[in-house]
Amino acid sequence: MAAHRKPRERSLGGTTARTAATLALAGAATATAFDGTGNAEPQLTPAQVKAKVDKLYQEAEAATETYNGAKEKADAAQRRLHSLQDETARRQQKLNAARDALGSFAAAQYREGGIDSAWQLALSSDPDRYLDSAAFVERAGARQAGAVARVREQLREIEQLRGASRIELKSLRSRQAELKRQKKTITGKLAEARGLLARLTPPERAQVTGDGSAQGRASRSASDTRAALEQAGSVAAPGSRASAAIGYAYQKLGSPYVWGATGPDAFDCSGLVQAAYRSAGISLPRTTYAQINAGRRVTRSELQPGDLVFFYSGISHVGIYVGNGQMIHAPNPSAPVRLAPIDQMPFAGATRVV
Template structure:
């Protein structure tokens, strides 16, 4: 019996304990893999990394356009709130003036006292003079009544304005909460994309960057004129001459001048852009105001088919209309792609085409 117990102890102290430790380590490795702190993720090929990063960029761009829309609405709510507060302040000034007038009337009545008009008439040496004074007093009472009515109206209008301001403040705070949510989503996806790219060697990263650039910047005509960073700048040699009017030509020329500028989500220039920010800035330079987001920009003009495209048309991509570029002719566009790529020329068949709009 003792030998049997001793044998069980050896088993527990040997193979069984080692097995338990193995399971514990495996469990820990699994847990860290799920919470993102471990290193158990499979090794991805450069092509797989690129596919994941492209997907993250596209998802971040969807969130960016929602952020842009929420920011625009927050700014509108802020302007409305400021207007309501200004109106309430002006009415409060008028209310204070009316109250001061009422106070002066009340003080005058207190000093002079009040006597029944019939008694005053009976005691008066000059009834005609009294009657003239009574008419004046009646007119004064009418003015007092009007002042009281004005005070009441001012109070009611001020309360209405304050109520509207409270609603606008709630709206503004809701929009600000949306902004924080979208910002967290965007930065989270971009951080994940950066971590994935950091796994690649410098050579692999350069190869992916070259693949992204193929058929884009190299297809643009270049001159030695200083560009956005003092280097070469693509110039609208043929595209602007094909543009249907001077305004679209100006928008295209502006977009060309910004080639090489960095992509920054939420930016509208003059030194950095996101996709819809670049298009908005290009047409703003031509004196045309466009909405801020891709979702609104696609409805800012007349829809045209892909076969009808002319330089200056807005071209949209993905089923959610989350990306936009400025068409420049010959199947090419200028766009702000993503944080890994600067503003550049690219073929419109590089992404799933969703539609096009002609602004002017």
């Protein structure tokens, strides 16, 4: 009977109780971690968010300028490749015409018994071997021998063009890979910045991006150029081209920032500068680090309306100076083309292009 007796229940005391409590606490901690509250990031102040977002935008803009430079080179490589391909096609047509002419001559010689059927077959199946035949050159005479020599030269030129095309294609693919890497960097930085801004309340977000300021409100009124001029101060540009570039920039106040864009409805910083001076009949390079060398360097104290002003040690941002310490620039995806003081970013240099 004792063997079938029900085991006596033991109380959770001593070591057993402590073990159970430890397991329960561990389970609770695990559950909290899965809920996402155990390792929650500390709440950032608007000032901290602004500092982080500004840094991300600066890094994204530096990557954007690298992207712009790589795209410019990729576009140039694409144009060169198309040119080589077109030239190869033209040379091939000439070669085909020359071969047809030699083929007609060979057929006539065959009919006259000058060339046997084996040579005619060689012409149709392997023209290079046929043209290299000393026997054919001897039969052809001086005129036909010259034609053969020209065809052989055309063959060499075409092969050179094809070799250049292969090199250009390799360069293009390398540029395209660089574009893909830079695009990934840019989109990652911008996504992180958007995530930080999304944590803020609308008033805090407006404070961080500057959209709540008087300057932001004036900048969004793209059609109200007169108000913008009054805000910046009416300072005459030193020449008609600088004046035209500034006028274009004023007309684009309020346009959205889009990385890689050169207008007419959206811009990045160097794209706005390039488009403004293009409207004035002046061609500028695409990137900030090339634009700074596009004209004569001037000091900050020498600035005149129309000068290009550059910022950060990597020359990753540019604006158009309009006088009274103000510039027009395309800031970042959170802010449209707007007026801004040039002392709001680390000044790196200035260039006068006209």
